[in-house]
Amino acid sequence: MSRPAQSFEITADILLRAYSIGLFPMAESRDSSTLFWVDPKERGIFPLDGLLLSRSLVKTLRLDRFEIRADENFDAVVIACASRENTWINAEIRRLYRELFDEGRAHSIEAFEDGALVGGLYGVSLGAAFFGESMFHLARDASKVALVHLVARLRLGGFRLLDTQFVTPHLASLGAIEVARESYLQMLGQALSVEADFNAWPASCPMRGSEALTHLER
Secondary structure, eight states: OEEEEOSSOOOHHHHHHHHHTTOEEEOSSTTOSOOEEEOOSEEEEOOTTOOOOOHHHHHHHHTTOSEEEESSSHHHHHHHHHOSSSOSOOHHHHHHHHHHHHTTOEEEEEEEETTEEEEEEEEEEETTEEEEEEEEESSTTHHHHHHHHHHHHHHHHTOOEEEEESOOHHHHHTTOEEEEHHHHHHHHHHHHTSOOOGGGSOTTSOOOHHHHHHHHHO
């Protein structure tokens, strides 16, 4: 379900207020000059204790194939997420989420291989909820490894909700599920009633794959 396109300027503060009541913005395309609010009847979430890891992904994590960083290349992650044939990420989305990043509300997880950015994701942190926005990969398993590290970081920081907006077959294979809007709003309210710490694992201290697995197993 979507709501009408904007008729006023959306600010970073308005965007956070929208998240707090279950809405998130999208654009029709990268060239669109407006945004619209989305309010799905069925909401996608990742249970923080229900991430599904294949044997091959566990092996990749243990081999520490990727170097994982946080919040060092936010703009590059957003641009990479938008670099596909069809995207809902337009210039206004990039502007707003950069503002949230500058305020410490938006974050990125980045996967590097041989010094090159090959995967990652970004989203918004509010209370003990993290709202995943988009992810990308240029190397096999790079975005999956970034997701594993995100979940480990969220669990360590006391988060209660990881919102993925919609559930695709790819996300379902990793453990994402759909919940009814009413159930989601209850989860959201509970998550917003407490504060979590995205930087419980310092952004300046990369987390190895084996360390992420250890946190998930606790």
